[in-house]
Amino acid sequence: MTISTLAVLPSSQNSDQKSRDFYRRDLIPLMPEALWKIESGIVRTMTWNQEGNQISLGYWGVGDVIGQPLSRLDPFQVECLTPVRVSLIPPQDWSQELDSILSHIQQAQELHSIVQTQSTDLRLLNFLNWLAKKFGNVTELGLLIDVRLTHLEIADVIGITRVSVTRMMQKLERKGIILRPRRHCIILKSAQ
Structure with missing residues (x-):
């Protein structure tokens, strides 16, 4: 490049x-x-x-x-x-x-500090909280993180595989911690 x-x-x-x-x-x-x-x-x-x-x-x-x-x-x-x-x-x-x-x-x-977190689930959640704190916008559903990051880019930052990020994001969504109404945005419900 x-x-x-x-x-x-x-x-x-x-x-x-x-x-x-x-x-x-x-x-x-x-x-x-x-x-x-x-x-x-x-x-x-x-x-x-x-x-x-x-x-x-x-x-x-x-x-x-x-x-x-x-x-x-x-x-x-x-x-x-x-x-x-x-x-x-x-x-x-x-x-x-x-x-x-x-x-x-x-x-x-x-x-x-986030990258050094031992638990990969907690590492991802801490990174999402960091993004929400830095770039989040308050909505009625939670904090909107409207930063276009692929699962591979997230994996790169927190030191895990893309497949693991995808699996953990699905798990967070099932638990109701995040919503993903569009491809690249995340609403973090726990950050309010």
């Missing part, structure tokens, strides 16, 4: 030349001396191990800060899961984003 061409809005719609728009599955270009602040959309950060297996490092949304300076991993990529708008933060402005940078560290640690 290569870094896609940057989609820039016409100047009448984009007075801030530091903002850039990307499409779903685009890679956000990384620079050693720049951070990006997410204005809209959702991205994931990832790397690969020596066997070539992809490792998801985190999911980030509005207000989060991402970029190469926050990781020492190589390779390291930021992939858009939805259409995304980001704003460039040059090094001289990083101190103004300290809360966002600290939040990035805290969220990464939360996710790492």
Whole structure:
């Protein structure tokens, strides 16, 4: 996958030349001396191990800060899961984003803690709760997690097989803990 061409809005719609728009599955270009602040959309950060297996490092949304300076991993990529708008933060402005940078560290640690949970059922449920806390919208049925993640992508994050995720999601649905009215959305009932 290569870094896609940057989609820039016409100047009448984009007075801030530091903002850039990307499409779903685009890679956000990384620079050693720049951070990006997410204005809209959702991205994931990832790397690969020596066997070539992809490792998801985190999911980030509005207000989060991402970029190469926050990781020492190589390779390291930021992939858009939805259409995304980001704003460039040059090094001289990083101190103004300290809360966002600290939040990035805290969220990464939360996710790492979830991945270390021994019970795979609990690991999945904790990950769904993490997604609901970060990206959930309150509905009359519960918290709507409207993030397009496949069972394989969920499996990648929590370190189990896709088949196990599918089986456990069906089990959670039978127990009434989640609802899945559409293919990629989940309503987490227990999170209210």
